[in-house]
Amino acid sequence: MLITLSSSLHKEQLQLPFELDDQFVQDNQVVAVLTGGSEALFLQQVEQGHITLDKPIYLIASEQSNSLAASCEILSWINLHHGHGQIRTHR
């Protein structure tokens, strides 16, 4: 499962930082955090049941648009709520 998040704070052209393996996406919760300001959108996905804290969450971060910054805030929230996750910055 792949969920892509981006906020209206950023107007830049956005894309996934690297190609994701199909099997990896099929088997896992993968969230591409494309921009800063996506953090509240992540919480919405959790509240709507699209993301569960019962399974690991893989956050995909790029080198632009405060993507890594937002990923850190989200991962910190996951850890505070006893979930498991990690940030991936390359394939």
Add this chain to the structure above:
Amino acid sequence: MDRLGLIGKPSDWLIASHYDASTLRERMHIELVEIPIEEVTSLGEVEGGEQGALVIYERLRAIVDQYQLNGLTLRCFDLLTTVKNTGCIALAKLNAEGIPAACEGDVPTLITMMMAKNITGCPGFQCNPARVNTETGQMLWAHCTIPYNMVESYTLDTHFESGIGVAIHGELPLGDYTLVKVSGDLSRIFAEDVQLTRNQYEPNLCRTQVWLQTKQVIPYLLSKPIANHHVLVRGHHAQSFLKYLG
């Protein structure tokens, strides 16, 4: 007792940057003073360049005096749509004057900046992680404001996300620094001595951009970070930070 102003609430995206006011009062003798953002946004639209940014500084300076603050954090993105300028210059000046001043209503980062002042006597650069090189340990950190007395030179630019107002591209001296962050309930602290190896200036990033040579920062950040913002302080002080909370 240090009085720290929270001007407006923490920004909506700071979902893991909570704080415990009673713990801050008991362990760090810090009193948080909540101040409505309207005390700044009531300025209305100001001039869009440096002149308008200085009007925001004067208003914040007046708030510091009125509420007898030792530091503050500002929900600065609210200014973009109301005052039509940024708090970047105001925070840069306040920090240089010895008033720790953080962006986005981020209380844990402000607490970390207060610790930096208490331990080193120097201001801290509040910054975002922007890029990592997991093979070399090099990391890029960036933000749109920086204390004026931390830079060798600077130029003014627009604020990154909004493209309006005034932000600061600063060039920092190369050499020894400490990267540090404390959680808002004081239960966690991260501090590492690092090297600042290069300044850069690219679009699509916050305007002040520095590369750090790190050891443990990257694995920490990719697995158990203390939220987003961290603070960069001149000199190697990691051990002093780690001992500070006992």
